[in-house]
Amino acid sequence: MNPLARVIVRQCAATGPMTVADYMALALGHPEHGYYMTKDPFGRDGDFITAPEISQIFGELIGLWCVVVWRSMGAPAKFILCELGPGRGTLMADALRAAGQDPDFVRAARIHLVETSPSLRERQRAALAGHAVTWHDRLEAVPDGPVLLIANEFFDALPAHQLVRTQAGWRERLVVGNETGLHFILSEAPPPAAALLSPGVLRTAPLGTVAETQPALLTTAATIAARIAEFGGAALIVDYGHAASAPGNTLQAVRRHRPHDVLAEPGTADLTVHVDFEALARAAGAGVQCLGPVDQGEFLHALGIKARAGQLTAAATPDQARDIASGVARLIEPDQMGTLFKALVLTRHDMEPPPGFEGRP
Numbered sequence: 001m002n003p004l005a006r007v008i009v010r011q012c013a014a015t016g017p018m019t020v021a022d023y024m025a026l027a028l029g030h031p032e033h034g035y036y037m038t039k040d041p042f043g044r045d046g047d048f049i050t051a052p053e054i055s056q057i058f059g060e061l062i063g064l065w066c067v068v069v070w071r072s073m074g075a076p077a078k079f080i081l082c083e084l085g086p087g088r089g090t091l092m093a094d095a096l097r098a099a100g101q102d103p104d105f106v107r108a109a110r111i112h113l114v115e116t117s118p119s120l121r122e123r124q125r126a127a128l129a130g131h132a133v134t135w136h137d138r139l140e141a142v143p144d145g146p147v148l149l150i151a152n153e154f155f156d157a158l159p160a161h162q163l164v165r166t167q168a169g170w171r172e173r174l175v176v177g178n179e180t181g182l183h184f185i186l187s188e189a190p191p192p193a194a195a196l197l198s199p200g201v202l203r204t205a206p207l208g209t210v211a212e213t214q215p216a217l218l219t220t221a222a223t224i225a226a227r228i229a230e231f232g233g234a235a236l237i238v239d240y241g242h243a244a245s246a247p248g249n250t251l252q253a254v255r256r257h258r259p260h261d262v263l264a265e266p267g268t269a270d271l272t273v274h275v276d277f278e279a280l281a282r283a284a285g286a287g288v289q290c291l292g293p294v295d296q297g298e299f300l301h302a303l304g305i306k307a308r309a310g311q312l313t314a315a316a317t318p319d320q321a322r323d324i325a326s327g328v329a330r331l332i333e334p335d336q337m338g339t340l341f342k343a344l345v346l347t348r349h350d351m352e353p354p355p356g357f358e359g360r361p
């Protein structure tokens, strides 16, 4: 049993079994043993690889997207450029390099990163050397003002409750442990988190159904929407998940690019759920325009991924050209990240639909 599993067993002995949400929060964020606190999980030698780490084109296209959206905000002379969970800082670095085509944009941007991991903050500092950057633990601490916000693979890491439909009604999946290891049990009482489930899930859930809800996703979406409604701006949210609320157990652990037992050696594997974009949109509410989600493949097509790949390939060696092509395929092909990953945008009601979201409900 590893040190974090022992912490969890002790905590359960003191205060009883814990929710999957509390387990996720500890596995990812425990100050000493949490997955993101200690490691740099990205890349071929790490545990998983994200879109900006696959190809520089991802961040570049998002940077150019930001310039267009900033112009349609009226090109404010000062605005908050905020990223949630920036990982290694690669997306922001690529975005700022591409956005350098419009020096007014870069001059106007105040870069604010929301990141809890000290080691990843250091990676971000290095990636963004030459830019003035402010870090925050929480979105609530980011200053007020017009905002462009980016979040790639952030929401999937927010703690999720798992509820199970039983004969007696909804019960919650809980984690408990002893010296032999951690295991799941069901709560005896109806769980408060059941109140957060989407209406669509509640109506259609047969016995045995597992349903998930991420309270921090709902509050974060509401906070972003309130800022956009008050100060203007837009938020681009990219993640894997489903467009419409649906039941299902999507909790997964990944280590060294392979599935891992979610309860084994907590803190040594990434732990995520699929994002419920319908729940996210509902939490954002009617105070903002919400467009999408659109499939990542379609979104990147609309932003000109093929043209940018063509430009890079023209100046590349044959090996580099092969890498560019395989990176692009990975981002857009339906059997890779093209359809599982989706993009959703929130804007103030008075804004034009941003690139990639034209004609979208």
Ligand code: SAH
Binding pocket: 028, 036, 042, 050, 051, 052, 053, 084, 085, 086, 087, 088, 091, 114, 115, 116, 117, 120, 137, 151, 152, 153, 154, 157, 158
């Ligand atoms: N956006 C990056 C990294 C995705 S991984 C990329 O696409 O490569 C998730 C990121 O969110 C990491 O940087 C992690 O440290 C951060 N993170 C996870 N939970 C967080 C929380 N509750 N608050 C702030 N940052 C968090």
